[in-house]
Amino acid sequence: MTRMPVTILFRLAWRNLWRNYRRTLIMLGAITVGVWAMIFMTALMRGMVDDMVKTAVRSLPGHVQIHHPRFRDDPSIANSLPPPGEVLVDALSSDQVVGWAARVRVPAVVTSERDTRGTTLVGIDPEAESGLSFIADDMIEGRFLQSFEDDGLVVGRKMLDNLETKLGRRVVVMSQDAENEIIDRGFRVVGVFESKLETTEERFIFTGRKTVQSMLNMNEDVSEIAVVGSSYRDVSNLLRLQQVLGPEQELLPWYELDIYLGSMLTMMDGFVLIWIIVIFLALSFGLVNTLVMAVFERVREIGLMQALGMRPAMILLQILLETLLLLLVGLAAGNLLAILTLAALSDGIDLSIVSEAMQMMGVANVLYPSLQIGDIVLADVIVIVLGLIAGLFPAWRAARYQPVQALTTV
Amino acid sequence: MITNVTLSLAWRNLWRHPRRTWLTVGAMVFSNILLVFLISLQFGMYRVMYENSLRLFTGHLQVQAVGYIDEPRMRLTIPDAAGLAARLRDAMPGNDVAARGLAFALASSADRSYGVQIVGVQPEHEPRVSSLPGLVKRGRFLDNAGMQEAVIGSVLARNLRVDLGHELTLFGTGRDGSFAAGIVHIVGILDSGSAEIDRSFVQISLADFQDIFAMQGHGHSVVLMTSDLFNLKAATAKVEAIIESGESVVHDWNALLPGLKQSVQADMVSAWFMYAVLIVLVAFSVLNTQLMSVLDRTREFGVVMALGLSPARLGRLVLLETAMMAGLGLLLGVAVGSGVVLYFYHYGLTFPGLEAMTAQFNLPGRLYPSASFASLMLGPTVVFLACLAAAIYPAAKLLRMEPVAAMRAV
Numbered sequence: 047m048t049r050m051p052v053t054i055l056f057r058l059a060w061r062n063l064w065r066n067y068r069r070t071l072i073m074l075g076a077i078t079v080g081v082w083a084m085i086f087m088t089a090l091m092r093g094m095v096d097d098m099v100k101t102a103v104r105s106l107p108g109h110v111q112i113h114h115p116r117f118r119d120d121p122s123i124a125n126s127l128p129p130p131g132e133v134l135v136d137a138l139s140s141d142q143v144v145g146w147a148a149r150v151r152v153p154a155v156v157t158s159e160r161d162t163r164g165t166t167l168v169g170i171d172p173e174a175e176s177g178l179s180f181i182a183d184d185m186i187e188g189r190f191l192q193s194f195e196d197d198g199l200v201v202g203r204k205m206l207d208n209l210e211t212k213l214g215r216r217v218v219v220m221s222q223d224a225e226n227e228i229i230d231r232g233f234r235v236v237g238v239f240e241s242k243l244e245t246t247e248e249r250f251i252f253t254g255r256k257t258v259q260s261m262l263n264m265n266e267d268v269s270e271i272a273v274v275g276s277s278y279r280d281v282s283n284l285l286r287l288q289q290v291l292g293p294e295q296e297l298l299p300w301y302e303l304d305i306y307l308g309s310m311l312t313m314m315d316g317f318v319l320i321w322i323i324v325i326f327l328a329l330s331f332g333l334v335n336t337l338v339m340a341v342f343e344r345v346r347e348i349g350l351m352q353a354l355g356m357r358p359a360m361i362l363l364q365i366l367l368e369t370l371l372l373l374l375v376g377l378a379a380g381n382l383l384a385i386l387t388l389a390a391l392s393d394g395i396d397l398s399i400v401s402e403a404m405q406m407m408g409v410a411n412v413l414y415p416s417l418q419i420g421d422i423v424l425a426d427v428i429v430i431v432l433g434l435i436a437g438l439f440p441a442w443r444a445a446r447y448q449p450v451q452a453l454t455t456v
Numbered sequence: 457m458i459t460n461v462t463l464s465l466a467w468r469n470l471w472r473h474p475r476r477t478w479l480t481v482g483a484m485v486f487s488n489i490l491l492v493f494l495i496s497l498q499f500g501m502y503r504v505m506y507e508n509s510l511r512l513f514t515g516h517l518q519v520q521a522v523g524y525i526d527e528p529r530m531r532l533t534i535p536d537a538a539g540l541a542a543r544l545r546d547a548m549p550g551n552d553v554a555a556r557g558l559a560f561a562l563a564s565s566a567d568r569s570y571g572v573q574i575v576g577v578q579p580e581h582e583p584r585v586s587s588l589p590g591l592v593k594r595g596r597f598l599d600n601a602g603m604q605e606a607v608i609g610s611v612l613a614r615n616l617r618v619d620l621g622h623e624l625t626l627f628g629t630g631r632d633g634s635f636a637a638g639i640v641h642i643v644g645i646l647d648s649g650s651a652e653i654d655r656s657f658v659q660i661s662l663a664d665f666q667d668i669f670a671m672q673g674h675g676h677s678v679v680l681m682t683s684d685l686f687n688l689k690a691a692t693a694k695v696e697a698i699i700e701s702g703e704s705v706v707h708d709w710n711a712l713l714p715g716l717k718q719s720v721q722a723d724m725v726s727a728w729f730m731y732a733v734l735i736v737l738v739a740f741s742v743l744n745t746q747l748m749s750v751l752d753r754t755r756e757f758g759v760v761m762a763l764g765l766s767p768a769r770l771g772r773l774v775l776l777e778t779a780m781m782a783g784l785g786l787l788l789g790v791a792v793g794s795g796v797v798l799y800f801y802h803y804g805l806t807f808p809g810l811e812a813m814t815a816q817f818n819l820p821g822r823l824y825p826s827a828s829f830a831s832l833m834l835g836p837t838v839v840f841l842a843c844l845a846a847a848i849y850p851a852a853k854l855l856r857m858e859p860v861a862a863m864r865a866v
Contacts, residue, residue, distance in 0.1 A: 069748060076740035083733040090726075120615050122568055155562040155571035155627070161530050162560045162629040164571025164656075207527060220627070226567040228627075313810075321730070324490065328734050331483030332741040338475055339748055403718030 059367035081380025089415040108272030126267035142283040147174035148268040154221040158209035169258030188237035196254035198236030202247025223262040337440040349452025358445035369437030488789020491835025496825035515679035537675025552681040554581035561628030565616040576665020595644035601663035607644035609657035630670035638668030739846035746850040758862025771851040778847035
């Protein structure tokens with residue numbers, strides 16, 4: 047009996063596991079709770095960051111953005127771009143690009159009969175923007191801009207309140223043209239938009255691109271070209287646009303446009319890993335304990351098996367198999383529990399009790415957990431690999447018993 | 457009753473399986489160290505977060521016109537703001553008080569214009585209620601009222617292409633809705649490190665502000681810094697007695713900056729969710745160990761019960777064993793944890809990406825845990841109680857034990 051078929055080893059391991067069912071059940075309970083917490087918490091965190099990035103990307107930057115190299119530091123009209131040339135338009139019509147829009151974006155002051163506010167005047171082409179930025183979907187009053195020549199003004203609800211004005215009223219927008227002259231122009235408020243974040247409602251006002259271009263004597267120039275791909279997670283395809291750009295054009299991905307968000311995403315990856323390992327370590331004490339007890343109870347039995355010719359390697363293998371089975375059952379239960387709880391919460395978790403804090407962090411009031419296969423795999427692989435490593439110690443001890451001594455142990 | 461015999465019995469029972477006991481204690485120590493460290497870090501972070509956020513601009517209390525907090529409108533003012541500030545200063549020694557005016561305006565240099573918020577401050581009092589004046593890196597802060605001087609943020613200075621000594625023209629709307637314009641020259645450049653502040657900061661003296669914006673002595677807020685930001689009841693009552701109520705109200709920082717407290721609360725909730733998972737895992741470990749140790753001793757317990765020992769006393773013995781084990785875990789955990797906290801208390805904690813994230817919450821790039829009795833003991837105490845709770849089930853098993861059946865158990 048020097049070589050045992052694996053099936054017998056498996057059956058032995060499985061039966062051994064249930065000899066002391068209470069202990070196994072408690073350990074399974076611990077693994078289940080641990081794995082559930084790993085996956086559940088990770089999904090919540092991911093959901094939060096997802097929402098932050100999506101909201102931020104929708105409120106204008108795009109997944110990648112082309113602008114004048116000096117525009118970010120000095121967002122003035124002097125640092126504009128010529129309109130996209132043929133080569134660029136060609137490149138932008140590739141499959142990788144879901145949408146793109148050229149915009150004019152200038153600092154401005156808007157004045158009603160009652161009050162004055164600083165803001166950013168954005169000249170857009172409404173057709174290109176649909177699906178790209180947020181405004182078109184979130185109109186609450188009036189109409190959205192109809193073409194890039196539209197001379198109506200669309201403002202945020204909060205901005206309208208601040209200015210104490212109404213839909214249909216006129217406001218004056220002041221900005222600066224390419225010759226540094228202050229230009230002002232009257233606009234009629236034709237639409238009001240709402241945003242999940244109040245700051246967005248104050249930060250931008252919109253009109254047709256051509257309207258701004260002619261108001262500020264900037265010909266066909268634009269301030270930025272925002273490009274959106276299929277997912278914010280992987281923008282490497284979009285970054286290839288760099289090849290067709292001239293020297294006066296800079297291409298930046300969203301995580302460099304908003305360093306806070308970018309670092310948030312990297313930190314989240316680190317945090318997920320640390321969280322999973324910490325939970326595992328807390329589990330590992332119980333795991334090793336359970337296995338040590340299981341081996342300790344069976345010293346005589348192990349001695350007998352060795353005396354009958356079972357090789358130490360087989361004993362080691364058997365204890366490791368027991369560990370593996372225990373982990374697999376616990377993982378299955380933990381994964382299932384996590385998936386079920388997350389499915390139950392898929393309508394979102396209402397966080398409106400702390401809504402102001404959510405606004406401060408740039409997150410909406412409803413948190414949608416985001417379960418990612420990669421995170422589940424990461425948690426499961428870490429638990430199995432580290433769990434087997436933890437099981438090595440008791441298994442190795444069991445394999446080293448001297449048959450005669452083990453047999454005579456009480 | 458717990459006698460010396462019970463004590464030494466419990467202690468000896470623990471060491472019948474030293475490995476099992478150490479593994480269980482190990483799980484406790486591991487969690488305790490983590491909890492001690494994380495809770496201390498949290499406490500330290502929150503304190504700095506509160507202090508820095510409020511010290512920046514908001515202050516502890518503000519007197520404003522009714523309704524200004526929801527809709528900060530130019531015409532919602534408090535009459536004789538400087539006079540009110542002086543009266544509050546006299547009536548409440550030990551508190552710092554300063555009056556302010558706030559307006560939006562277009563700031564124009566020779567070749568650039570930006571819409572910004574202009575803050576009128578009292579040069580001699582503002583540095584006591586706000587940390588911003590201390591961040592002037594070049595030039596100086598305002599020193600005398602009515603000198604047409606301004607201090608602006610470094611990014612704004614770069615965007616406006618101005619430097620010390622240059623002039624800025626301000627255009628806006630006055631309190632009465634009239635056109636407001638004024639010229640100021642730059643005497644200081646502020647560099648706070650936060651792009652948001654450096655991009656929008658403009659302060660002039662309150663006297664100039666009142667002049668330019670036709671305020672007729674009015675202001676928009678009077679800011680108070682008290683000695684204790686968590687105990688504002690007395691101060692609020694005192695201020696309320698002094699201001700002419702009806703037109704003006706007092707708001708505390710929680711009303712002025714609602715996101716702050718909620719951020720802390722949201723952070724607490726997510727942190728305690730993580731702690732709870734750790735604690736539950738430790739409790740599982742204890743449950744497992746104690747259940748095994750009771751089952752191991754079934755025959756022994758049967759014998760002592762047959763000899764007349766009451767089941768309740770045996771149950772207490774098991775609880776006492778657990779308490780000893782948990783006490784050991786607590787002592788070691790707090791000892792090592794305090795060491796870790798002390799280390800970081802001196803050297804601070806930082807990791808890549810932290811600075812970009814903490815800047816969002818007005819925190820420095822290096823975090824220091826706070827070391828107080830509460831921050832060190834809170835987590836381990838909860839772990840201790842959870843361990844005792846986990847031992848209730850094994851202890852309760854004893855109450856239902858029949859001596860004869862127990863003695864015959866295998």
